């Protein structure tokens with residue numbers, strides 16, 4: 001594309017972004033806007049010239065393909081960037097990072113785009129890694145190389161038919177990068193650990209635009225930090241190597257109880273006591289919904305790496321309450337992924353989520369407060385993900401993921417129509433505030449929450465000091481940052 005044509009195309013796109021940027025500081029005159037716009041357009045032109053199209057594809061809003069890459073999970077935080085750079089190679093990424101350093105243009109890094117708080121969104125430049133999505137199984141099948149922009153579903157589809165998997169979350173379009181860097185809990189977590197526990201190495205382009213590898217033996221501090229420190233703080237990951245796990249026998253389950261009052265309270269407590277001592281071959285979550293009329297639905301579901309009969313015997317230990325519905329089904333990995341995902345399609349909603357970690361079963365008063373909150377704030381669901389098993393066998397300071405000894409992580413989430421955003425956010429805040437007296441104060445970095453006053457302590461606890469030191473050493477200018485990235489030490 002010729003320079004004049006490029007500048008004309010990018011002018012319309014830059015106008016709104018620049019206008020937004022400037023309006024906070026000056027009443028922008030048309031001449032000022034035009035010159036800023038021209039400067040920005042010229043910068044993009046220089047970038048386009050610097051990038052070889054086999055290394056990266058620069059997309060402007062006026063390009064037909066731009067809209068194809070605009071999807072984001074949380075529409076509440078979605079932004080339209082001035083340019084989206086679809087990186088194809090580490091070399092293209094290195095060039096882009098060097099350009100971003102020179103020009104100081106703000107940017108975000110995008111994997112699967114599932115950040116609850118839009119940390120992969122930017123009005124200026126998005127480094128989009130989704131074209132780096134190759135999946136190559138090692139000949140031994142004991143490890144797999146996964147591109148930094150791959151989605152979990154790509155991985156399950158490639159490995160599942162071979163009877164192997166990596167232990168990770170159940171939503172297919174979630175990006176491997178954001179997921180594993182925050183820890184990564186899924187339905188294989190109790191036998192195999194978090195996603196980050198199966199990570200063998202990661203290749204990334206650092207803040208100097210240099211390609212490096214981090215593993216137990218190379219840049220080991222960075223490797224420690226990447227496993228739980230959360231995405232977007234250390235560099236742009238281009239490729240991971242994961243250990244794979246063979247799965248021979250698999251049974252999925254779902255058990256539902258419809259209860260009221262003290263019986264519901266006891267059953268909720270029973271599940272927490274059960275998961276604390278359950279064998280490692282079972283992973284389970286408990287979803288809790290409370291109706292206006294105080295009916296409590298408790299739905300325990302998950303996977304057992306065992307036969308149907310063995311799982312059936314285990315599930316009977318959850319509670320003496322008779323289930324209203326129970327389903328056990330032997331299945332293979334691919335079927336299990338479909339079962340828990342409810343489809344492969346990329347979904348977008350307006351939503352808000354928050355989280356808590358519990359180290360002991362919630363007290364009776366805590367469960368009453370939880371039920372009362374869910375009854376009052378209709379639309380909010382609470383889900384307890386049971387930890388323990390292989391997650392807890394790793395020391396809390398062995399990787400940056402600090403919540404190893406937790407009993408469970410509770411996620412609260414709600415989705416709503418855009419016009420209900422303000423009311424829904426206020427409702428979620430009131431609900432969450434009502435539970436503060438019963439919780440540990442720790443939260444999951446993969447369920448980020450911009451309301452947190454001290455997010456760094458909540459996400460990383462005793463690992464925060466080391467994370468800050470590593471951040472200061474590998475990225476001293478804080479080049480890689482977002483609203484809740486790791487602060488410089």
Ligand SMILES: Cc1cc2nc3c(=O)[nH]c(=O)nc-3n(C[C@H](O)[C@H](O)[C@H](O)COP(=O)(O)OP(=O)(O)OC[C@H]3O[C@@H](n4cnc5c(N)ncnc54)[C@H](O)[C@@H]3O)c2cc1C
Nearest residue numbers: 111112113114115119120169171175177178185231232237
């Ligand atoms: C529908 C849904 C289901 C989920 N299920 C689970 C679950 O079962 N278990 C669980 O643990 N979590 C779950 N999550 C949370 C999920 O793990 C996080 O949202 C995760 O961060 C998403 O990663 P992403 O790459 O899709 O997101 P993005 O929004 O693309 O990125 C998230 C963060 O990682 C950074 N990042 C992205 N790519 C790179 C890269 N290549 N290099 C460096 N940094 C990068 C971004 O800058 C951002 O800060 C779920 C989320 C959703 C929306």
